[in-house]
Amino acid sequence: MSIVWVKLYDEGKDDAVGQPIFIKIESLDPPIIGALAKAAKAELKKELDHAGLTEIFVYPPGTEPPFSQDKALKAWDPIPSNSSGPQPLIVVAPQQQEDGEKHFSFFFICSLLNLFKSSLANN
Secondary structure: OOEEEEEEEEOOOOOOOOOOEEEEEOOOOOOEHHHHHHHHHHHOHHHHHOHHHHHOOEOOOOOOOOOOOOHHEEEEEEEEOOOOOOOOEEEEEOOOHHHHHHHHHHHHHHHHEEEEEEEHHOO
């Protein structure tokens, strides 16, 4: 079993979400980033329930915002050995949208569809 420290960020935010935590990864030799992301999603269920596994990115220790996906570790990369408590890996997930934002997005899409339907009917 491996223990890895992670610090969670919401995409587009400069401040971490809470304190770093450790995640246990079972029976992988060597442990890889894809398994860490899956374990992080399970361990941080409340914080990451809104994010799909493919939307979670892991960065090397010391990475600072703004986060660029081209600098993220690949799913098949080994977990860096220097990811101890003082140097946690950085886990970045999309921001959880508030209900009002989801409602607005849904309303906006429905409005566009209705506009499109009416323009087709007029032609």
